[in-house]
Amino acid sequence: MALRDILILPDKRLRQVSQPVKKVDAGIRALVEDMFETMYEAPGIGLAAIQVGTPKRVVTMDLAKKDEPKSPQVFINPEVVWTSEEKATYEEGCLSIPEYYGDVERPARVKVKYLDLEGKSHELEASGLLATCLQHEIDHLNGVLFIDHLSKLKRDRVLKKFTKAAKRASETA
Ligand code: K1U
Ligand code: ZN
Numbered sequence: 001m002a003l004r005d006i007l008i009l010p011d012k013r014l015r016q017v018s019q020p021v022k023k024v025d026a027g028i029r030a031l032v033e034d035m036f037e038t039m040y041e042a043p044g045i046g047l048a049a050i051q052v053g054t055p056k057r058v059v060t061m062d063l064a065k066k067d068e069p070k071s072p073q074v075f076i077n078p079e080v081v082w083t084s085e086e087k088a089t090y091e092e093g094c095l096s097i098p099e100y101y102g103d104v105e106r107p108a109r110v111k112v113k114y115l116d117l118e119g120k121s122h123e124l125e126a127s128g129l130l131a132t133c134l135q136h137e138i139d140h141l142n143g144v145l146f147i148d149h150l151s152k153l154k155r156d157r158v159l160k161k162f163t164k165a166a167k168r169a170s171e172t173a
Pocket of ligand 1: 043044045046047048090091092093094095133140
């Protein structure tokens with residue numbers, strides 16, 4: 001197991017479209033282990049493989065509360081196959097955009113098809129935080145960030161702030 005660096009805005013790799021997993025093999029299982037270690041350490045409730053620089057359609061998640069036992073979930077090649085008309089707004093964060101939060105409106109309920117670590121296919125109907133987090137992570141697999149759902153004014157402000165910070169960091173490195 002290894003801790004991986006999390007890519008930070010404006011890293012261009014976050015805009016890549018990730019590739020489907022052809023076979024759930026030992027390489028994918030090792031990637032998933034690294035992703036859980038990285039996600040728990042951050043800490044975060046979800047992580048897409050591209051956030052650690054691997055453009056594969058793999059997502060890890062754990063929505064257990066602090067006082068609850070761990071509840072790790074893995075979604076390989078997740079695909080939204082149905083969305084509700086009803087919408088829900090949630091204040092989202094992103095490990096690739098640290099310490100910035102914004103209200104995002106998305107479908108309140110979704111059905112998602114995915115593979116598990118044995119390569120077995122499942123379909124899940126999600127609501128609440130699970131629906132929000134699944135949509136946020138599937139967006140990552142398509143190169144979309146939650147700030148893309150905000151107004152252009154808010155998005156440009158965040159982008160400018162993180163671009164300046166990256167420039168300062170590269171000058172002092
Ligand atoms: O994909 C990511 O960047 C992870 C992100 C997931 C997410 C959070 C909120 C709404 C949608 C998707 C995070 O985990 S941000 C950190 C966070 O929300 C959190 C961290 C520790 C405890 C509780 C929440
Ligand atoms: Zn994110």
